[in-house]
Amino acid sequence: MSARPVGLSRDLPAARVMRAMVDEQDVVVWRSAGGTLAAWDNRCPHRGMALSHGFVRGENLACLYHGWHFGCEGGGCSMIPSHPELTPPETIRTRAFSAREQGGVIWVALSGEVEAPVDDLDGFAPLRSLHVEAAETTLLDAASDHAFPDARLRLLCNPIAPDLTQLVVLIDAAADTARQKAAARWCEQLRRSAEA
Ligand code: FES
Structure with a gap:
């Protein structure tokens, strides 16, 4: 399966957690x-609590329910608060996926490594990540019908459901602030157009 764009790096600062969908798989990204x-x-x-x-x-994600800790390197259980003296068995671990950042975008692949x-x-900078209640093809059709005229954009799609698509938008890195703001407004117009 190919890697999917699940958000912008800047929207996930240190010590933060977010939820993403990747090919119908519910994913925690942190x-x-x-x-x-x-x-x-x-x-x-x-x-089974949602992580x-x-x-x-620190370097662990703690579950809200009973507080078990899981380490960022590999997802193994590192601590069980009700048994602090216990070294958790290696078999207690989350199912980890490949994740990496490129172009200011977070990519996740369910199988294999993100290549x-x-x-x-190259030459693009992150602009926006938004969810659009439309199929990927509908969204891309709307984008080609009303292309943004003032700068080059890259549109990266993560299809979440038949009628829901995550859209990650990058803009020409040379675009000035005025063009970036105009492109952000264009994203909202695109959303409305695709959802109409
Ligand atoms: S359900 Fe997560 S620690 Fe119990």
Whole structure:
């Protein structure tokens, strides 16, 4: 399966957690306090709580329910608060996926490694990530009907459902602030047009 763009790097600062969908898989994407990026099945190995409700503790993600900690390097359980003296068995671990950042975009692949380069993003800078209630083809048709005239854009799609697409937009890195603002407004117009 190919890598999917799930958001902008700048929208996931250190010690933050977000939820993403990748090819119908519910994924928790998070960044440790030290800046390490991780993407896992959004399901705690203990009782199935969504890990996206959890919180970052240093280099670990702690589940909201019983507080089990899972390390950013590999997703193994590192601590069980009710048994602090116990070294958790290696078998207790989250299902980890490949995640990397390129062009200011976070990419996740469910199988194999996210290949580099994911796409030719040279010369582009991150602009927006938004969800559009429309199929990917409808969205891209709307974009070609009303192309943004003032700068080059790259549109990266992550199809989430038949009628829901995550759109990650990059803009020519040379575009000035006025063009960036105009392009951000164009994204909203595109959303309305695709959803109409
Ligand atoms: S469900 Fe996550 S620690 Fe219990």
